Amino acid sequence: MSAGRNNTNSRNAMRTGMVFLSFVLLLIVAGIWNLRSGSVRIPLGEIADILSGRGEPDSTAYSVIWKIRLPRILLSAVLGGALSLSGFLIQTFFRNPIAGPFVLGISSGAKMFLAFTTIAVSGLFSDMPVSATVAASFAGSVLSLLIVILFTGRVRNMSSLLVIGMMISYICSAVTDLLINFANDSDIINLTHWSMGSFSAASWQSVRISVLIVIPAFFAVLAFSKQMEAYSLGEGYAMSLGVDIKALRVLLVLLTGVLSASVAAFAGPISFVGIAVPHICRMLLKTEKPILMIPASFLCGAVFCMMCDLAARMLFSPTELSISTVTSAIGAPIVIWLMLTRRNRNGG
Amino acid sequence: MADNRNDTLPMISTDGLSVGYGSVPLIRDIALSAGKGEIITLIGPNGSGKTTILRTIARQLSVLAGTIYIEDKDIKTLSGSEIAKKMAVVLTERIRPDLMTAYEFVSAGRYPYTGRFGLLTDRDREAVENALQMVNASEISDKYVSEISDGQYQRILIARAVCQEPEIIVLDEPTSFLDIKHKKELLEILSAMTKDRGVSVLMSLHEIDLAERISDRIICVKGDRIAAYGTPDEIFSGNTISELYGIDPRSYDTLLGKLELSAPEGEIRCFVIGGNGTGIPFYRELQKKNVAFAAGILMPNDIDVSVASSLASRVVCSEPFMPVTNEQIEKARKLIDLSETVVICGCQKGEYNEANSELEEYAVSKGKTVVRSLSGLREVL
Known part of the structure; x- marks a missing residue:
C-alpha cells in the first residue's frame, strides 16, 4: 500500500514538473516569437544583440524592440497572468466553473466611468489621452469593487454575491447606455474598442504600474492558498478549522478585484482568459490544489495572452484585431469542450 | 489534585x-x-x-x-x-x-x-x-x-x-x-x-x-x-x-427499539392464534390490508406480543410463567365469536398453550372460516 502511494506521489510530482516546465518553455517561445514578428521582421540574432545591449541604439529595430514590442510582451504576460489568476480565484469562491473575473461587475463599472470621462473630455480635447483612459477605467473598477466588498461582509453565501455582481453590471450598463446617447461617433468607437480590449497602448509606464500591482497581489494570493483549499471544502468546514471566513472572503474579493481592475485599466475587459485558462490548468495538473493552481494559472495565462496578442497583431496584419476577438474565438470552444468532458457530480 | x-x-x-x-x-x-x-x-x-x-x-x-x-x-x-x-x-x-x-x-x-x-x-x-x-x-x-x-x-x-x-x-x-x-x-x-x-x-x-x-x-x-x-x-x-x-x-416498542405502523381501526374481523413468532407475518398482512384483528392467547413474553400489541385491536395474554386461566379462554372465545375468520398459525403446542388447541376446535365448531397460511389469508381477504 505504502509503495503504491509513493508511486502515485512521484507520478503526480512528475506531471506537475512537466506542466510547469512546459509553461516556462512556452513562455520563452512566445516571448521570442512575439519579439521577432510584426510589420518589421527582426532576425533572432539581431534580437539577441539588441536585448543584450550590443545593438545599434539608433536603428529602427532597436526602437521597435525596446519601445514597442518588449513593453507590450511584458504587459500581455503580466496582465494575462493577472486575469487568469483572478479567474481562478472567482471560480474557487463561487465553486462555479464558468464564473469569470468580470462577473463582479468590475468591467461594467470601468466602462461606465470611461464613457462618462470620454464624453466629458471629448469636449475639451480632440483625442483622449491614454493615461485618462487608464485612470477612468481603474477608478470605475475600484468603485464597483468597493460596492461588492461592502456586500461581501453581509451576504450569507457567495452565490448571493454573484447575483449582486450581475446586478451591478446591469446598473452600470444602463448608465453607460444612457451616456452613449450623448456621445459622438468617435467616442462610441473609442469605447467599443476599449471594451474589446487591446495591448496596443502598452508602455514602460503601464508595465511598471501593472507589475507593481499584480506581482504583490500574486504573492498575497499564494500566501492564502492554504485557507483557500480549506474554503473549497465548504465554508462551514473551513470555519471549523479556524479559518476566518468573513475576512477571507473580503480579502479574496479584494485581490480578485485588484487583479482584474488592472487588466481592465490597461487593456480593457479581455474576455474568456479568466474562464478558460484555469480550466486548462486543472486539466493538465489533474488537481485543484491552490498552491499549484495559483502559479500554474498565472504562467498559463501569461502564455495564453502573449500568443493571443501575437495572433491579434499578425493574423490580418497590418489590421490589428482586438484581443478579445482572439481570446473568445479560442477560449469559447475550449470552455465548451471542457464542459462536455469534465467529470462532475456536484453541478451536473 | x-x-x-x-x-x-x-x-x-x-x-x-x-x-x-x-x-x-x-x-x-x-x-x-x-x-x-x-x-x-x-x-x-x-x-x-x-x-x-x-x-x-x-x-x-x-x-x-x-x-x-x-x-x-x-x-x-x-x-x-x-x-x-x-x-x-x-x-x-x-x-x-x-x-x-x-x-x-x-x-x-x-x-x-x-x-x-x-x-x-x-x-x-x-x-x-x-x-x-x-x-x-x-x-x-x-x-x-x-x-x-x-x-x-x-x-x-x-x-x-x-x-x-x-x-x-x-x-x-x-x-x-x-x-x-x-x-x-x-x-x-x-x-x-x-x-x-x-x-x-x-x-x-x-x-x-x-x-x-x-x-x-x-x-x-x-x-x-x-x-x-x-x-x-x-x-x-x-x-x-x-x-x-x-x-x-x-x-x-421501547424495549426492542422497534417501530410499527398504526393498528387498523374498526370492528374486529379476524382472530389470530399464534405464538413463538408464527403470528407476526399474519399480523403484518392484516395491518397492510387494514383489517382490524385480535390476537391470542399469547404468553406475555412471547415475541409475537411485541408486534401484536402495536397492530392488534385486542391481545389476550396469560400471566407471565403461568398457565392460561379459564377467564382468558372465555375472553378469547368472545373475540372469536366477533370474527369472521380465524387464523391458525401452526405454533407448536405445549403445556402452557394447550388452550389454543381448544380455541382452534372452538372456531371450527362455530363454523368460522379457518385459514392456515398467508396465501389462504390473502384469498379470504
Missing part, C-alpha cells in the same frame, strides 16, 4: 447555551457534556434544532448566550487552530470538489498542523494514511472524491476528521444517505474510535434505534428546551420517545 480534576472533567460541555439563527434563540439553556471516550447523541424530530446546536458548538453559528467549554477552557478564549486541534467537525455540507483525490481530501484534516502553505510532512502523511486505514478506505485513496460512492465518501469524511487528531468529533447525521451495511460499519468505526483512542463523540442521529445502541447518553431535542437528557435506558423507557416524536406510544 489537578489529576483528580482531569479525570472527571468533561472533554466538551456547555453551560446555559442558547442557540439559533440570527439573534432569536431557538433552543435555550442547553447543558450537555461528554467525557473522554463517551458518545453523546442528539435525537429529535426533523427541524427540532439538532443541527443548530451542533453548528453552534462547531463555531459556525454564534453563541447567543451561555458558554461552550473544551475541558475547562471557554471556547472563546481559544484560537481557531487551538480548537481545531481539539475538535473535528463532520457536518452535512457535502461538497465534493472535482479533481481532488480522497487522499488530498483527507489530508485537509492536517490543516491545524501544517505551515503557511499547507505542505505535508512525513508525520502528516503518516496520520493521513492511518486515518484512511482506520476507515478501510486505503484502497480508494487515489480516486477522485467526485467518483466515489456515498458510503465511501462518508468514510473519508470521518477519516478527514480522524487525521485532525482531535479529542472531540462532532458529527451531524453521519448515517444519512447510507444503507444498513454502511450505517453499521460507520457506527462501529465511531465506537472503535472512542474505545481505542478515547475520542469523545457528539453527534445527531435520525435512527433512534441506533442511537440507543451506540450512545452513552442521549439528548432529546424538542421545543425551546432540551426535552430529556439521560442514559439510553432512561430515555428508552416510558413514553419519552413517543412524546418526543409525537407518535402513538403503542407504535414504538
Whole structure:
C-alpha cells in the first residue's frame, strides 16, 4: 500500500514538473516569437544583440524592440497572468466553473466611468489621452469593487454575491447606455474598442504600474492558498478549522478585484482568459490544489495572452484585431469542450 | 489534585447555551457534556434544532448566550487552530470538489498542523494514511472524491476528521444517505474510535434505534428546551420517545427499539392464534390490508406480543410463567365469536398453550372460516 502511494506521489510530482516546465518553455517561445514578428521582421540574432545591449541604439529595430514590442510582451504576460489568476480565484469562491473575473461587475463599472470621462473630455480635447483612459477605467473598477466588498461582509453565501455582481453590471450598463446617447461617433468607437480590449497602448509606464500591482497581489494570493483549499471544502468546514471566513472572503474579493481592475485599466475587459485558462490548468495538473493552481494559472495565462496578442497583431496584419476577438474565438470552444468532458457530480 | 480534576472533567460541555439563527434563540439553556471516550447523541424530530446546536458548538453559528467549554477552557478564549486541534467537525455540507483525490481530501484534516502553505510532512502523511486505514478506505485513496460512492465518501469524511487528531468529533447525521451495511460499519468505526483512542463523540442521529445502541447518553431535542437528557435506558423507557416524536406510544416498542405502523381501526374481523413468532407475518398482512384483528392467547413474553400489541385491536395474554386461566379462554372465545375468520398459525403446542388447541376446535365448531397460511389469508381477504 505504502509503495503504491509513493508511486502515485512521484507520478503526480512528475506531471506537475512537466506542466510547469512546459509553461516556462512556452513562455520563452512566445516571448521570442512575439519579439521577432510584426510589420518589421527582426532576425533572432539581431534580437539577441539588441536585448543584450550590443545593438545599434539608433536603428529602427532597436526602437521597435525596446519601445514597442518588449513593453507590450511584458504587459500581455503580466496582465494575462493577472486575469487568469483572478479567474481562478472567482471560480474557487463561487465553486462555479464558468464564473469569470468580470462577473463582479468590475468591467461594467470601468466602462461606465470611461464613457462618462470620454464624453466629458471629448469636449475639451480632440483625442483622449491614454493615461485618462487608464485612470477612468481603474477608478470605475475600484468603485464597483468597493460596492461588492461592502456586500461581501453581509451576504450569507457567495452565490448571493454573484447575483449582486450581475446586478451591478446591469446598473452600470444602463448608465453607460444612457451616456452613449450623448456621445459622438468617435467616442462610441473609442469605447467599443476599449471594451474589446487591446495591448496596443502598452508602455514602460503601464508595465511598471501593472507589475507593481499584480506581482504583490500574486504573492498575497499564494500566501492564502492554504485557507483557500480549506474554503473549497465548504465554508462551514473551513470555519471549523479556524479559518476566518468573513475576512477571507473580503480579502479574496479584494485581490480578485485588484487583479482584474488592472487588466481592465490597461487593456480593457479581455474576455474568456479568466474562464478558460484555469480550466486548462486543472486539466493538465489533474488537481485543484491552490498552491499549484495559483502559479500554474498565472504562467498559463501569461502564455495564453502573449500568443493571443501575437495572433491579434499578425493574423490580418497590418489590421490589428482586438484581443478579445482572439481570446473568445479560442477560449469559447475550449470552455465548451471542457464542459462536455469534465467529470462532475456536484453541478451536473 | 489537578489529576483528580482531569479525570472527571468533561472533554466538551456547555453551560446555559442558547442557540439559533440570527439573534432569536431557538433552543435555550442547553447543558450537555461528554467525557473522554463517551458518545453523546442528539435525537429529535426533523427541524427540532439538532443541527443548530451542533453548528453552534462547531463555531459556525454564534453563541447567543451561555458558554461552550473544551475541558475547562471557554471556547472563546481559544484560537481557531487551538480548537481545531481539539475538535473535528463532520457536518452535512457535502461538497465534493472535482479533481481532488480522497487522499488530498483527507489530508485537509492536517490543516491545524501544517505551515503557511499547507505542505505535508512525513508525520502528516503518516496520520493521513492511518486515518484512511482506520476507515478501510486505503484502497480508494487515489480516486477522485467526485467518483466515489456515498458510503465511501462518508468514510473519508470521518477519516478527514480522524487525521485532525482531535479529542472531540462532532458529527451531524453521519448515517444519512447510507444503507444498513454502511450505517453499521460507520457506527462501529465511531465506537472503535472512542474505545481505542478515547475520542469523545457528539453527534445527531435520525435512527433512534441506533442511537440507543451506540450512545452513552442521549439528548432529546424538542421545543425551546432540551426535552430529556439521560442514559439510553432512561430515555428508552416510558413514553419519552413517543412524546418526543409525537407518535402513538403503542407504535414504538421501547424495549426492542422497534417501530410499527398504526393498528387498523374498526370492528374486529379476524382472530389470530399464534405464538413463538408464527403470528407476526399474519399480523403484518392484516395491518397492510387494514383489517382490524385480535390476537391470542399469547404468553406475555412471547415475541409475537411485541408486534401484536402495536397492530392488534385486542391481545389476550396469560400471566407471565403461568398457565392460561379459564377467564382468558372465555375472553378469547368472545373475540372469536366477533370474527369472521380465524387464523391458525401452526405454533407448536405445549403445556402452557394447550388452550389454543381448544380455541382452534372452538372456531371450527362455530363454523368460522379457518385459514392456515398467508396465501389462504390473502384469498379470504
